[in-house]
Amino acid sequence: MACINPDGTLTEVARRVLGAMARRGAAFAVPEDLAGETGVPLHRVRATVRETGRAKLIEDDGAGWRLTALGREALDLDEDDGELA
Amino acid sequence: MEYNSPSDHPIQPARIQSILPRLNALAPAFEAETTHGRLALEDYRGTWVVLFSHPADFTPVCTTEFVAFAKLAPVLKQRNTELLGLSIDSIYSHLAWVNAIRDKFGVEIPFPVIADGNREVASLYGMINPDESSTETSRCLFVIDDKGILRAMIYYPLTTGRNTDEVVRLVDALQTTDRHKVATPANWNPGDKVIVPPPRTVEDAEARKSLGYDCVDWWYCETTVPNAVSAAERKG
Structure with a gap:
């Protein structure tokens, strides 16, 4: 799973993309907006959304994406490590 | 066997x-x-x-x-x-x-x-x-x-x-073709004249005379189109 490191933490790009979703709370976000907010190229945001979606870290409503409880947990783990900006 | x-x-x-x-x-x-x-x-x-x-x-x-x-x-x-x-x-x-x-x-x-x-x-x-x-x-x-x-x-x-210059030239040619519905001649580079597709009917061939193209013959006409990327940008 390219969005998750071998030690179970999120990759740098996944952390930035999911972090942007976390700042939106319960609102759904589209990859174009996430690319604009994070500075991550759109093709990498789309890849991250696909991968983290498969890992059930995010969920969609058909138009956009937001964090699941599992996704918030993955970010919280990183926050505990003091790594989430 | x-x-x-x-x-x-x-x-x-x-x-x-x-x-x-x-x-x-x-x-x-x-x-x-x-x-x-x-x-x-x-x-x-x-x-x-x-x-x-x-x-x-x-x-x-x-x-x-x-x-x-x-x-x-x-x-x-x-x-x-x-x-x-x-x-x-x-x-x-x-x-x-x-x-x-x-x-x-x-x-x-x-x-x-x-x-x-x-x-x-x-x-x-x-x-x-x-x-x-x-x-x-x-x-x-x-x-x-x-x-x-x-x-x-x-x-x-x-x-x-x-030759990576050829890769850029190719992308420029394809995008110019899409944008202006033209073709690009041999050794074309942005800023050069492009080829207007030949007419397919007698009426179109006749109408072409008034369109201001630079024509060698009715089937060979050139024109200029604006560059998508400016010369300054191309130089980086």
């Missing part, structure tokens, strides 16, 4: 299929491990892609090409075009080579490189030419437009490094 030559034997060694994709068809879809994580061609929709293969990491000609492609990346980005490299080497080999290019040549490789160890993508795009090498990918380059259509292919042998 005797066989006159190995090729007569009913049991033949497995041959790698090398089937070329077709121009103007949807480019074969793929999802693959890259140095920028797992990427799919679909992730690039809305963006043009230059997908190119090289024979092997840590080889001299490929290194010169990667340095040249790295310099090309911002030039292509101005044209809404992203580079995507590929070879059959592992992701660890790619990472080590990219680091070596940075350390030894002072060049950052800004584009992802596919680790196509199982040759899935190489097979989809006919990148392996068994009569040249049964394992390595040739120097293939595919231009895929923002709708996922395969627009151009260039194949070079293992021994010959590519």
